[in-house]
Every structure is written in structure tokens, then in C-alpha cells.
Amino acid sequence: MWKMLGIKPLPFQVEILEDDSKNVIIVGGRQIGKSLTLAAKALWNAFVKTDQDIIIVAQNLRQAKVVFDHIYRYVSTNILIKKHTRKLTITEIKFDNNSIIRCLPAGRTGEGIRGFTATMIIFDEAAFIPDEVFVSLEPSLGVKGSQAIYSSTPYGKRGYFYQLYATEMAKNQAHRDFSIYVVPTTKNPYFSKQLLDRERQIKTPLQFTQEYEAQFVDESGLFFPFSLVFSCAEDYEYRFPADISSDEKYYLGLDVAYSGEDDTAITILREFANGNRMVQYVETISKSSVPELVGKIINMSKSIKFERIYVDKTGVGAGIYDLLRTSLGSVVYGVEFTEHNRDTMYGNLRLALEQKTIKLNRNDTKFLYQFSSYTAKYDVIGKLRLSKDVNIHDDLVDSLAVTFIDKGGGTIKVVDMGLDFSLKPNLDTRPFIKDAKWFVIGDFPSEQNRVK
Numbered sequence: 001m002w003k004m005l006g007i008k009p010l011p012f013q014v015e016i017l018e019d020d021s022k023n024v025i026i027v028g029g030r031q032i033g034k035s036l037t038l039a040a041k042a043l044w045n046a047f048v049k050t051d052q053d054i055i056i057v058a059q060n061l062r063q064a065k066v067v068f069d070h071i072y073r074y075v076s077t078n079i080l081i082k083k084h085t086r087k088l089t090i091t092e093i094k095f096d097n098n099s100i101i102r103c104l105p106a107g108r109t110g111e112g113i114r115g116f117t118a119t120m121i122i123f124d125e126a127a128f129i130p131d132e133v134f135v136s137l138e139p140s141l142g143v144k145g146s147q148a149i150y151s152s153t154p155y156g157k158r159g160y161f162y163q164l165y166a167t168e169m170a171k172n173q174a175h176r177d178f179s180i181y182v183v184p185t186t187k188n189p190y191f192s193k194q195l196l197d198r199e200r201q202i203k204t205p206l207q208f209t210q211e212y213e214a215q216f217v218d219e220s221g222l223f224f225p226f227s228l229v230f231s232c233a234e235d236y237e238y239r240f241p242a243d244i245s246s247d248e249k250y251y252l253g254l255d256v257a258y259s260g261e262d263d264t265a266i267t268i269l270r271e272f273a274n275g276n277r278m279v280q281y282v283e284t285i286s287k288s289s290v291p292e293l294v295g296k297i298i299n300m301s302k303s304i305k306f307e308r309i310y311v312d313k314t315g316v317g318a319g320i321y322d323l324l325r326t327s328l329g330s331v332v333y334g335v336e337f338t339e340h341n342r343d344t345m346y347g348n349l350r351l352a353l354e355q356k357t358i359k360l361n362r363n364d365t366k367f368l369y370q371f372s373s374y375t376a377k378y379d380v381i382g383k384l385r386l387s388k389d390v391n392i393h394d395d396l397v398d399s400l401a402v403t404f405i406d407k408g409g410g411t412i413k414v415v416d417m418g419l420d421f422s423l424k425p426n427l428d429t430r431p432f433i434k435d436a437k438w439f440v441i442g443d444f445p446s447e448q449n450r451v452k
């Protein structure tokens with residue numbers, strides 16, 4: 001069957017392709033060929049069986065099209081299959097045996113797919129599909145003769161995909177309604193060992209376990225728990241702002257790469273009149289020279305009048321800060337990543353997540369996963385603190401967090417505009433801490449350690 005996609009399947013892929021159980025769960029590491037396998041399964045079923053109605057669902061159309069495009073490319077170039085195709089559009093393929101494959105975005109509550117019946121429904125990146133979508137689809141998933149396939153890299157012990165997996169795993173094997181595949185990335189020989197080793201170096205063990213060993217990990221002990229991060233994530237596309245309304249403000253955060261191995265990250269934050277913020281645009285740059293980077297930011301600030309440009313001036317960032325400050329003046333703020341500043345930035349960011357005053361992009365899963373590199377610990381006086389390995393790659397979240405250095409408790413604490421924060425060690429930007437909700441919630445180790 002895999003001749004149809006022109007690829008020889010790996011052993012676990014064959015098993016998935018041939019599995020006709022009513023329900024299939026695939027918990028896979030990154031890059032094991034999940035999307036490709038789902039595409040081949042959909043195409044095979046539609047092509048050889050009559051009257052198949054196959055729906056490929058993902059959180060949005062772009063993700064659903066990842067699977068669909070594999071099929072589309074193959075159908076449009078294979079003479080035999082093309083001959084039996086009646087309709088071929090970028091979201092729908094109909095064959096002469098009355099079978100059809102469609103790709104549909106789930107939307108926030110499943111409105112994009114409600115009412116559709118299908119013989120096979122495929123969920124790609126299921127951990128990122130909102131729970132409401134599955135719940136609204138439950139009636140159609142129960143239909144006799146239909147098959148549901150849920151596939152994803154894990155994203156925390158949370159959400160419908162995890163619940164489905166955990167519920168089935170808890171059952172005695174003989175009583176399971178699902179076939180379950182757990183496939184670590186090492187099972188794909190096409191994913192180089194070199195790349196895998198690099199990922200191991202720049203990720204925390206917890207991140208690596210989840211993303212490459214395909215294990216659901218516990219979110220207790222994380223400074224930014226998965227469920228908290230996901231609750232602020234919505235479906236939109238990044239856009240470099242063009243038309244800026246006068247009641248909105250823009251901020252830029254810059255996290256400069258430490259070494260040639262690292263990336264530099266730029267985050268542009270948009271603030272609405274009510275003070276709520278969203279991540280409007282993100283760019284990562286690998287191996288850029290200092291003049292290039294400085295030139296880029298100067299150019300960006302020609303298009304947008306930033307309220308502030310926050311620069312991580314730790315280490316190599318110091319030179320970039322100096323150059324930007326000379327060119328752009330006091331709009332540029334240098335922030336040194338001292339322990340005090342980290343507590344402030346990440347504490348403020350966490351509070352914004354708690355209060356849902358920051359919106360993240362659900363399509364940027366790399367960004368969402370990066371939040372899990374920050375763990376929480378208690379210090380000797382029982383305060384919740386951030387703990388983080390400096391070697392871990394989390395440029396995206398750092399470039400966001402740096403813009404929160406002066407954003408405490410829902411209002412910006414304006415501090416001596418012309419001065420550099422890092423020169424004012426006594427500056428207390430943390431008055432919000434005493435009543436912050438996040439000190440008393442979460443699954444942290446001991447009750448008495450919590451700040452009341």
C-alpha cells in the first residue's frame with residue numbers, strides 16, 4: 001500500500017496502516033512520520049474501498065493541510081490515481097468510487113466539523129485540539145462502522161488526548177477499546193542521531209522525554225504548567241503589524257543568542273487599550289552578525305513606533321544594547337538576567353497567564369513547548385522561585401519574558417524612564433507578589449511551603 005505514497009513504511013507504520021480497530025491512539029515522538037502515515041492510511045482507504053468519507057481534522061486548516069498536502073501532492077502526480085479522481089481541490093479529493101477525503105479546521109469549539117459524518121476521522125496533533133472540539137464530536141465518533149484515529153506528540157498530562165490515553169491504559173488490555181501505539185523518535189531511522197543528540201543537549205530531560213521519547217510528563221513542578229500556557233493559547237497567525245490603531249501599543253523583546261549554536265529571538269507584543277496583550281509576531285534568527293541584527297531592529301522600529309524595546313543585555317547582548325541605545329535612544333531598555341530580574345520577569349509573565357491578559361499563538365507549538373524548560377522550586381523562606389538551566393534553549397520565552405520586566409500586577413510600573421533598570425538594584429517591581437494567585441495554587445511539594 002505504501003507504494004501509493006512512494007515510500008517504504010517502517011515496521012510500526014505498517015502496523016498503524018493495517019490497523020482497522022474502531023479507535024487508534026498514536027502517541028509519537030517528533031518526526032516519526034505521524035503525518036505521513038496518516039496520509040497514507042487515508043489515501044489507501046479512500047482509493048481501494050467504495051463510499052469512504054474521510055475527514056482529516058486539526059486545530060486549524062494549516063495543520064490539517066499538513067496531512068492533506070501529502071495526499072494532494074501524490075494524487076496530483078500519480079497517473080493511475082489521478083485517472084480515478086473526480087475532484088481535486090486544496091481541501092477535498094473525490095474519487096470515482098464515491099470516496100472522499102476532506103481536511104477541515106476544528107475551530108475553537110468544533111463548529112467547523114459538527115454535523116459531518118465520516119467513515120474515518122483523523123486527528124493530527126490531537127494534544128493541541130481544544131477539548132470542546134472532541135466533546136462536540138463524540139456523538140459522530142460513536143457511529144457504527146467509523147474509525148477514529150488520534151495522533152500527537154504529548155503535551156502534558158492534560159487535555160482530551162491525554163485523558164483518552166490514560167483511561168485506556170488504565171484498563172486491562174483485554175478490555176481496551178483502543179489500539180495504542182507509543183513510538184519514540186528513535187524508531188525513525190531517517191531522523192539523524194546527530195540531531196537527536198543536539199536536541200538532548202538543548203532541552204531539559206523533561207522536555208526530551210516528552211517530545212522525543214513520547215511520554216506524557218507531569219506538569220507539577222513546572223513554573224509554567226502546560227494547562228496554564230494552553231489556556232492562553234488561541235488560533236491565529238503571526239503578522240508583522242501594518243495598520244496600527246492609535247489606542248494600541250507595541251513592545252519588542254530581544255533575546256540575544258549566547259553562542260553560535262543558539263538562536264536569537266525577537267518577539268513583538270501588541271497591547272490593546274484595556275491593557276491585554278498578545279504575541280503579535282515572532283522571529284528567530286540563527287547565525288546573524290551584530291550589525292545585521294541591529295540593522296533589523298532599527299528597520300522594524302521604522303515601521304512601528306515601539307513604546308519600548310527590551311534587550312537582554314547579559315553577555316553578548318551588551319554590545320547590541322549599546323548600539324541600539326545609541327541609534328534609537330531611551331526607547332531601548334537593557335535588562336540583565338540577574339536572579340532578581342528573572343524573578344520579576346517570569347513572575348509577571350506567569351501572573352499575566354493566570355489572569356489571561358496575554359494571548360499566545362496555539363499554532364506555534366515550538367513556543368508553547370519551550371515554556372516547559374522553566375521549573376519551579378522553593379527557596380529557604382518558602383517563596384516560589386524559578387529555576388532554570390542556563391544551557392537550555394528557550395530563546396522564545398525569554399524574548400517574551402523580558403518585556404514583562406516592568407509589567408506587574410496588570411499595570412505597568414513606570415520607573416524612571418531614562419534609566420536602565422539594571423542600574424537600579426533596589427527597584428522593587430514586585431509588589432504584586434504578596435497577593436499573587438500563583439503562590440497558592442499548583443501541585444507543589446509541600447503545603448507549608450506555600451505563601452499564604
Ligand SMILES: Nc1ncnc2c1ncn2[C@@H]1O[C@H](COP(=O)(O)OP(=O)(O)OP(=O)(O)O)[C@@H](O)[C@H]1O
Nearest residue numbers: 007008009010029030031032033034035036037190
Ligand atoms: N517510511 C518512511 N520513509 C522515508 N521517510 C520517512 C518515513 N517515515 C517518515 N519519514 C520522514 O520523516 C520525516 C517526518 O515525517 P512526518 O512529518 O510525517 O512526521 P511527524 O511525526 O508528523 O512529525 P512532526 O512531529 O514534526 O509533526 C519526513 O521528512 C518524512 O518524509
Ligand SMILES: [Mg+2]
Nearest residue numbers: 034035036066
Ligand atoms: Mg506531523
